Amino acid sequence: MPDRHTITRVTRVAIAIILAFLVSEMSMLAQRGGRGGGGRGGGTRSVSRSSVNRNVNVNRANVNRANVNRNVDRNVNRNVDFDRDIDFDRDWDIDRDIDVDFDHRYGCCYGGGWGTAAAVATTAAVTAAVVGSTVYSLPSSCSTVIVDGFAYQQCGDVWYQPQFAGSATNYVVVNAPR
Amino acid sequence: MTKQVRWLLIAMTVSAVGTVGTRAQQTAQIEPEAMAALHKMGTYLRTLKAFQVDAVTSTEQVLANGQKVQTSGVANLVARIPDRLRISVDTDRRSRLYVYDGKQFTMLARKVNYYATVPAPPTIGELADLIDQKYNVQLPLEDLFSWGGPRSKDTDIKSAMFIGPSNVGGVSCGHYAFRQEGLDWQVWIQLGDFPLPRRLVLTTLTDEARPQYVATYTWNLAPSFNDAAFTFVPPAGAGKVVLAEVD
Numbered sequence: 315m316p317d318r319h320t321i322t323r324v325t326r327v328a329i330a331i332i333l334a335f336l337v338s339e340m341s342m343l344a345q346r347g348g349r350g351g352g353g354r355g356g357g358t359r360s361v362s363r364s365s366v367n368r369n370v371n372v373n374r375a376n377v378n379r380a381n382v383n384r385n386v387d388r389n390v391n392r393n394v395d396f397d398r399d400i401d402f403d404r405d406w407d408i409d410r411d412i413d414v415d416f417d418h419r420y421g422c423c424y425g426g427g428w429g430t431a432a433a434v435a436t437t438a439a440v441t442a443a444v445v446g447s448t449v450y451s452l453p454s455s456c457s458t459v460i461v462d463g464f465a466y467q468q469c470g471d472v473w474y475q476p477q478f479a480g481s482a483t484n485y486v487v488v489n490a491p492r
Numbered sequence: 493m494t495k496q497v498r499w500l501l502i503a504m505t506v507s508a509v510g511t512v513g514t515r516a517q518q519t520a521q522i523e524p525e526a527m528a529a530l531h532k533m534g535t536y537l538r539t540l541k542a543f544q545v546d547a548v549t550s551t552e553q554v555l556a557n558g559q560k561v562q563t564s565g566v567a568n569l570v571a572r573i574p575d576r577l578r579i580s581v582d583t584d585r586r587s588r589l590y591v592y593d594g595k596q597f598t599m600l601a602r603k604v605n606y607y608a609t610v611p612a613p614p615t616i617g618e619l620a621d622l623i624d625q626k627y628n629v630q631l632p633l634e635d636l637f638s639w640g641g642p643r644s645k646d647t648d649i650k651s652a653m654f655i656g657p658s659n660v661g662g663v664s665c666g667h668y669a670f671r672q673e674g675l676d677w678q679v680w681i682q683l684g685d686f687p688l689p690r691r692l693v694l695t696t697l698t699d700e701a702r703p704q705y706v707a708t709y710t711w712n713l714a715p716s717f718n719d720a721a722f723t724f725v726p727p728a729g730a731g732k733v734v735l736a737e738v739d
Contacts, residue, residue, distance in 0.1 A: 324498070324502060325498045325501055325502070328498075328501040328502045328504070328505040329501055331505045332501065332504055332505050335505075357555065357556045358553050358554065358555055358556070359554050359555065359556045359699065360553070360554045360696065360698070360699040360701070360703060361551060361552070361553045361554070361696075361703060362551050362552050362553075362694055362695070362696045362703035362704050362705040363675055363694050363696045363705060364549075364551060364630070364632075364694065364705045364707075365630065365634050365635055365638075365694075366635050366638075366639075366644075366670075366672075366675070366677050366692070366694065367634070367635050367638035367639065367643045367644045368620075368624065368630060368634055368635075368638070368643070369674075370624075370630055458729075458731055460731065460732075463732055464731070464732050464733065464734070465606060465731025465732055465733055475733070475734075476604070476606050476731065476733045477608075477733050477734050477735070477736045478599060478601070478606070478608050478627070478629070478733060478734070478735045478736060479628070479736045480627070480628040480629055480736075480738075481586070481588065481599075481628075481629050481630070483601050483604055483606060483733075
């Protein structure tokens, strides 16, 4: 039978191990339950992978591919791809679009760019758009113009060039092509 | 502290450590039967010269607050190996047509009526790599072309299990479950002479909400088509746009 001092030391170590184990179990439980918050959140944070054999990044915050800086948001309005963040705090209605990868031609806005401008504008004048910025839907009353075989959208004084960014559609503000 | 309590504490410690060890072991088994079934399916897929697949899909998106939202859709694919492909995808949010004729690849976004055409390499596999790397476009149902080929690597698989027999759409299948880095997936493989995937479930582990993708496949191994199926004709009023290159 080991002496009293050894037993005391062993006991202390045992208690420490059990406590450590319990703490790690509890913190795992806490993480699972931890994402709370009512309300509509603020956008898409990830999408299920749809391919076993191609590792497609699904989390907007981390790009998991060879080119780490791919799809970095350089512009406030710029969400480049299928998994972009959406401005989820829109008006809800019967036909609400979750809009995660919806192709928009008209209708308003996400991401705080045009939407914000429209909210505060008191005149019909369109706030000047920055050439090179990207939006996901167009203002109303645009017309399609073909220049050199490519489609542009002319909306008042602002010209947009539609493009595919990944599988999603967006519109880049450009100088008038003609 | 009494002697009994001390020994009880020591016993609890040992069992706690033992439990953790067992849990780790359960996740790391590769059953040879499951790998063999996966190989058999891949090998068979790569023998097909032409096929048509209809898929019913549902994908989960995770919102910033952790809430999951499901999007469903259908995909119809016709392929003639190695260099003809036509895929039509219609989901709640998006409608797309992808056409490849061995020389060019075109993507059409139907709801907004824009299309883009780019030069393409001579095989479907190379096309899938190119559009992913250059344009960040992933070919729908791409796994059907990857299994049994170099992109499908055994070394990626950390765990492989046979779950049991299952019936998918009236077809008897074997149900298998696999684990990879960041992804758990399950496939239901038709029993018998045509080991085709009939259902696929992907569970993404990189988000704690673990969003899932589910696809159920119906196969036609004797499709009829002509070259017109792989020739893109822009719909009336469609506007040509560019496919943005990734940096």
